[in-house]
Amino acid sequence: MKIAIDAMGGDNAPDAIVAGTVLAARENPAVTLVLVGDENAIKRCLGQDAPRNIEVVHTTEVIEAEDEPVRAVRRKKDASMVVAARMVKEGQADGVVSAGNTGALMAAGLLVVGRIRDIDRPALASVWPTMGGKAMLVLDVGANMDAEANHLYQYALMANVYAKVVLGMPEPRIGLLNVGSEPGKGDKLRKEAYGLLENGPFRFAGNIEAREALNDRCDVLVADGFTGNNMLKLIEGFGLGLFDQLKRIFLANTLSKLAAAVLKPGLTAFKKRFDYTEYGGAPLLGIDGAVIKAHGSSNDRAFQMAITQAIRFLDGNVLEQIRTDLTKTTETV
């Protein structure tokens, strides 16, 4: 097994990326990790005693966070991310892990690696912490803006396999994000998708309202990319805003500062539970390879975690299982 690593993507690249790759290489000696990026910078980070299962491929360009995704992927042919994706396309690697520009990775997955046959649209899946402290896989959080019912069905099918194989959920409950819990609720898209999801080769848990979405009602939450992206960003913004407001209350005066100090351990643990960087990378499902997006602010541990997900993805034959489930259900859908 060989995984291409975009060494130049992310806020802490290449240092944290290389460090995380070294951790993962030591933990998985049978896996070859190929660091793709500026050779000098990578070698400086690697130092003398790099694990022998790390290789380096030199590239000269980098896709920046502010680059327009599709244009960057098309024009920067020697960008670390694009070269890593091309390695998967050409069979030189089985997967790619990047902490770089999310849109660009989605574009590289779609345009360079390509889709799984019979999957119409890839979906970006993100792991959210629930109020009960569990993990929930939410997709699509922004790969496909104009989803159709059949896309939502395919998201469910792919996420079911990923949740089982990579997240270790035995029989994931698949929920459909909707404005009401009863069947028949929602817009045209949701009404049509509901009919498809009922007949899928997975455990359909029905409609889930956003109010209940974080209360462990399902293990996989299916949404269109527009809504999923907005929900993800709303949680981020609302969470940050609330913690900011709490901080002000805590820092109001000497007494409140003392009180806050008492509560600090509990609050820190709590905030950490809602730190989305703790939950590893986001798979781009539907691409014909393991494509994992690590959080942009990944440190070495977070990036190692994203590589571990790619390894589990490949070890568990996620792609093969998706293909099998797809053929299984062609007749019913």
Next chain:
Amino acid sequence: MKIAIDAMGGDNAPDAIVAGTVLAARENPAVTLVLVGDENAIKRCLGQDAPRNIEVVHTTEVIEAEDEPVRAVRRKKDASMVVAARMVKEGQADGVVSAGNTGALMAAGLLVVGRIRDIDRPALASVWPTMGGKAMLVLDVGANMDAEANHLYQYALMANVYAKVVLGMPEPRIGLLNVGSEPGKGDKLRKEAYGLLENGPFRFAGNIEAREALNDRCDVLVADGFTGNNMLKLIEGFGLGLFDQLKRIFLANTLSKLAAAVLKPGLTAFKKRFDYTEYGGAPLLGIDGAVIKAHGSSNDRAFQMAITQAIRFLDGNVLEQIRTDLTKTTETV
């Protein structure tokens, strides 16, 4: 001016509804408020010294919270909400205020009162508190599930008038909820709507990302009903969940309880700011009358506030201004 009040709708009906109506009647002696519902129950709540500008219309049916909206409105012809809506349709009242079943009020607005001419779809607008403590009008939060670009444009036009007249915002900044802030972002619907909004008779603030939505970037946030409804419910659920988790941290042990007691005033004030019931009612814009949905759990003060909104709506000729703006822009759109 005459406003029909659904005396039987809401968790605290008829008591809180009647009490709120009495407060509003005393404050606005020139406005006639018509309590529609069970006459005996209303009169018991009114007691002896009811203001003279309160009238009572007796009805025998009630739409319950769990009733299927459209069916309930069609079948329960003598329901307090339906009779109140019919009074507007027949010119016996200028508006209706209800704390009852939201879906039923939207159905009653659409099916009984009817739309403003040239408005394709009504929208439910909800006032959200921002992190900076201001108010933001968000629409549509669930009246129309399958929005088209022209609907979003009309939402913006109507909300602009409402924000100016009822919320007292001099020149509301109208934002479009989208997955990126640059023009050209989003799904087909958003791309098309952006082009229309740019040319509207209001101050267009461009795309607003959900992450920034609560940070006072705009005064009116335009969304399709599916996304808006999900966002509203996500905030409710996430907020409740967070406060629940904080409570656990505070109640962990004696010391944390003491610390929490110190912080309590600040936290209570903070929580109150995010109590959506404090922000009055939600107008159903696009209906040919003032239709205000008060929060289901309204107490007398909250319900009085919703009536005040209806009065401002009518005093400020919101409907007339919407009609004027609609004709103003028929050429450009």
